[in-house]
Amino acid sequence: MRNLFLTTAIDYANAKPHLGHAYEKVLTDTLARFERRKGVSVRFLSGLDEHGQKVQQSAAQSGQSPQQFVDGISAEFLKLWRILKVEPDDYLRTTESRHRQLVQGVLAKLYAQGDIVKGTFKGFYSIRAEQFLTEKERQPDGSWPEIFGEVVELTEENYFFKLSKYQDWLKELLTKKPSLIFPEFRTKEVLGALEKPLPDLCISRPKTRLAWGIPLPFDDHQVTYVWFDALLNYVTGAGGGAGKLEDWTPAVHVIGKDILVPAHGIYWPCMLQALGLPVFEQLLVHGFWTRKNEKLSKSTGNVVDPEILSAKYGADSFRYYVLREMALGHDADFDEDSLAARRKGELAHELGNLLQRAGSMIGRYRDGKIPTVSAADAVSEAFRSTVLAALKKWDELMSSRQIHLALGELWKGVQAANQMIEARAPWKLAKDPAQAAALDATLADAMAALELVLEEVACVMPSTAEAGLQQIGHTGGISPRAKNWPQWPTHQAGRPLGKIEPLFPLLEEDKQKS
Numbered sequence: 098m099r100n101l102f103l104t105t106a107i108d109y110a111n112a113k114p115h116l117g118h119a120y121e122k123v124l125t126d127t128l129a130r131f132e133r134r135k136g137v138s139v140r141f142l143s144g145l146d147e148h149g150q151k152v153q154q155s156a157a158q159s160g161q162s163p164q165q166f167v168d169g170i171s172a173e174f175l176k177l178w179r180i181l182k183v184e185p186d187d188y189l190r191t192t193e194s195r196h197r198q199l200v201q202g203v204l205a206k207l208y209a210q211g212d213i214v215k216g217t218f219k220g221f222y223s224i225r226a227e228q229f230l231t232e233k234e235r236q237p238d239g240s241w242p243e244i245f246g247e248v249v250e251l252t253e254e255n256y257f258f259k260l261s262k263y264q265d266w267l268k269e270l271l272t273k274k275p276s277l278i279f280p281e282f283r284t285k286e287v288l289g290a291l292e293k294p295l296p297d298l299c300i301s302r303p304k305t306r307l308a309w310g311i312p313l314p315f316d317d318h319q320v321t322y323v324w325f326d327a328l329l330n331y332v333t334g335a336g337g338g339a340g341k342l343e344d345w346t347p348a349v350h351v352i353g354k355d356i357l358v359p360a361h362g363i364y365w366p367c368m369l370q371a372l373g374l375p376v377f378e379q380l381l382v383h384g385f386w387t388r389k390n391e392k393l394s395k396s397t398g399n400v401v402d403p404e405i406l407s408a409k410y411g412a413d414s415f416r417y418y419v420l421r422e423m424a425l426g427h428d429a430d431f432d433e434d435s436l437a438a439r440r441k442g443e444l445a446h447e448l449g450n451l452l453q454r455a456g457s458m459i460g461r462y463r464d465g466k467i468p469t470v471s472a473a474d475a476v477s478e479a480f481r482s483t484v485l486a487a488l489k490k491w492d493e494l495m496s497s498r499q500i501h502l503a504l505g506e507l508w509k510g511v512q513a514a515n516q517m518i519e520a521r522a523p524w525k526l527a528k529d530p531a532q533a534a535a536l537d538a539t540l541a542d543a544m545a546a547l548e549l550v551l552e553e554v555a556c557v558m559p560s561t562a563e564a565g566l567q568q569i570g571h572t573g574g575i576s577p578r579a580k581n582w583p584q585w586p587t588h589q590a591g592r593p594l595g596k597i598e599p600l601f602p603l604l605e606e607d608k609q610k611s
């Protein structure tokens with residue numbers, strides 16, 4: 098059986114979760130569920146990045162100790178994951194002792210082998226922002242933006258990781274295997290950044306400037322730079338999450354495009370190589386959500402709260418919307434009207450109504466039990482092959498990470514079922530005893546299609562799938578696909594349905610508009 102170690106970026110614990118965080122975790126959770134359905138053994142890791150300057154500052158502003166502050170933030174994130182049914186096998190907080198030990202072990206090893214060395218760091222430091230500034234932040238006239246207040250040139254004793262030692266190795270690796278990054282066009286961005294000689298990476302900060310971090314094992318006056326600490330979460334959480342270097346298995350890391358260069362595309366593979374560990378299996382890089390084509394940002398009031406949206410539209414509708422709307426790897430613009438329209442159309446009207454209609458007709462005409470079909474007629478044959486073809490396409494597209502298109506294909510199966518019911522008009526067939534076999538085929542085929550679709554869409558909408566399957570009398574939960582999947586189900590005949598209820602009840606606003 099194939100094993101897959103699947104991770105998300107660990108979110109900064111300096112503010113509440115927003116749409117970008119929620120999308121990434123829903124995406125990764127969906128991939129985990131999809132792979133499990135394909136029989137893959139998945140370890141799904143997520144977590145929270147709790148150290149660093151920003152957290153220290155936010156804690157101070159709220160009048161709490163950093164630990165109290167991150168405990169509060171972590172409760173907010175975990176609450177959202179519960180609501181959204183994001184269910185990692187392990188949730189790692191970088192303040193946990195298993196992580197501190199791993200980081201200190203790694204630092205000691207790299208120091209001992211000469212990959213970490215002491216040096217001086219010279220740069221421009223903003224006293225107000227309490228951080229070093231980069232040339233990118235400088236204005237065209239050479240001055241620094243107002244928000245940084247007084248900026249002074251500062252020299253500091255620090256420790257450096259010898260990134261430059263691994264530059265040629267990394268360049269060759271990515272040139273030979275561009276598929277290490279998905280979508281592949283992002284590999285070019287990393288290779289572009291490798292064109293110039295890499296400066297060695299400053300991996301420590303003096304405690305006088307930043308106290309909230311993991312102390313260096315060989316110098317108690319310094320703490321670990323947040324990226325070095327954060328990236329190692331993937332090792333701490335590997336295997337059984339015991340924080341052992343030898344437990345590392347190459348992972349598929351799901352991350353946003355802003356943390357590809359240099360963090361995941363350069364620092365991370367070089368760190369793995371220095372540790373003698375195999376490089377990751379893949380970086381799966383998603384795009385950014387905007388709203389009205391602008392950055393999501395608290396200062397412009399442009400944040401989208403996933404918790405509020407889930408309360409209004411349901412967590413599964415939110416999950417469906419973000420995955421249906423965003424082409425994985427590209428940016429997308431969030432639009433609440435479009436979320437409402439997809440819920441009302443594709444979910445309530447197309448999927449929900451299919452179940453409701455077919456289910457209530459089985460109640461009315463067949464005593465609530467799925468009819469037996471001995472031989473499929475021509476209409477039935479054509480319908481079945483349409484649905485099976487849609488499922489195969491769905492599988493291909495999901496496997497090549499084109500989730501938004503995959504959902505479109507799956508919906509072709511749903512739409513075909515609704516059209517089939519319209520065309521066969523079971524309410525007319527029911528009036529003519531000579532059409533009993535055609536009525537049986539219509540109702541049984543609709544149920545079979547629903548079962549096939551719900552078992553697949555469970556990775557995107559776990560609660561809806563579970564409820565829908567129960568309504569159509571399938572009570573065993575979701576198990577991995579049979580070897581010969583997709584096959585037209587024959588096990589449904591005679592099965593009693595559960596109570597039929599709307600999967601996506603109309604919202605007040607839908608009622609008013611219609």
Ligand code: MSP
Pocket residue numbers: 105106107108109116117118120121146327328329330351352353354355356384385386387393
């Ligand atoms: N803590 C670092 C990651 C360390 S991983 C070893 C970090 N945290 S973050 O909170 O800023 O971002 C967490 C994830 O959310 C990142 O993958 C980031 O790309 C993603 N997103 C943040 N804003 C986003 C959008 N507006 N849209 C989509 N995803 C975005 O970076």
